Amino acid sequence: MIARVLIIAGSDSGGGAGIQADIKAVSALGGHAMTAITAITAQNTCGVSGVHPVPTDMVIAQIDAVLSDIGTDAVKIGMIGSAETAHAVADRLEGLSGIPIVFDPVMVATSGSALADEATVAAFGRLMRIVTLTTPNLPELAALGGESAVLAYGCALLVKGGHGAGDLLTDRLIEADGTETIWQDARIDTPHTHGTGCTLASAIAAGLAQGMRLPDAVSRARMYVRAALSCAPGLGQGHGPMGFPVVPFSA
Template sequence: MRGRVLTIAGSDSGGGAGIQADLKAITALGGFGMSAITALTAQNTCGVEGVHIVPPAFVRQQIDVVQKDLGIDCIKTGMLATAEIVNVVADAVSEFYTLPLILDPVIVSTSGVTLLSEDAVEAIMSRLLVRATVVTPNIPEAERMTGMKIRDVEGMRTAAACLLEKGAQAVLLKGGHLPGGDLTDLLVTSRGEVLWSDARIETRHTHGTGCTLASAIATGIAQELSLEEAVTRARKYLRRAIANAPEYGSCSGPINHAVTIDPEWSAKSGN
């Protein structure tokens, strides 16, 4: 077990996204996951039915006690819920300024539901984006962050360049919301770009894919992979987890975070 990753995000009672997905992905890739929970949600594969926001001071306390004792190699943020929590997290990140930050701007869910208020989005843009080692928006999130309409890969390039201008060190813009049989993700840094294109996996089991990808990247960075290496491994892991989804739930089901586990440790082995 190598690489200490702190995920600062909301809890998903259904286990497919949020803190639960983050910790599963970190563990599956050999890292050590720790958490600071920003919100409790009552949700399943069909949606969120209730949210309880954690007091900002307690979010900060969770971060501080982890850093003080266990140490952190990489921070990953997900659902930050309110502008007050964004500011608390930004204060903490500023104090730990040498640590890489994977910013998953959980503004719009995979299903298109808005998850963050306008003032919280503004706080992310002004305080966290400039600290981000890499920001990982989906298409609707990138549109919200840039004010641009993205219709194709060229539009992704333009939006990514805009986010770099706004202060991000790198942008991984996920193309899953664009139409077509192929899915393209774009990584842009000041040094250039990398494109990954794969055939789309036709499935309804995509709950928590954004959380999982960002956490997998954070694990790679914590394990001293380069950003490109971390993204390449994270995408491979995510695609395999989607392809082997357990088919739980009646709506957008979870993926198989345990796809990396050796069969020797599976209940199927009889041991």
């Protein structure tokens, strides 16, 4: 049976990040993507001009509709919309048994626009207590209190090095038992990086849904993102969307 991935995240009208990027990644890697939309955004490659959170009860209704019929093999959480929704989603998902959950703690868009207020960021702790993996970039990791603070919640941590300096990009996976895996690659020089975090987290969730080990799921997801960066179509006047590689990748 095809691997099922439930994506809880916001919509990006420009098609580069959010739910749109999530669906592309899961589909390209051979999974079936289902969605619970937490917010509607008006955005393009230059920035976010509007955010409309979806009411919490409607977010939960979407989750319940999917789980009660189709079910899921993994969950990906991205932009959460509000502190109330963060707590409600945590309440709903903590009852799932044996289902891997990947949390991308979205705070700021690639353009620099804020996508989470202080109360929502404070509520991220509820989610990190129940997830399998948290995937912050370096500024997000600092806002969450650093590596030790995230690992204290009991989840694995993928420290993404995209915001670091230099031509060499380093990503570090620290599993709950302390096992560490490090990847290093030459940085791909492109302004078209919109949706990298969303895409990576969803690609990891797809791998976990397909029964891959966490390091293998991360490895394949990184390969997919690098391929997507390399074939970016060059759309828009700012940080454009990545490309859409459609051939599944092996770890």
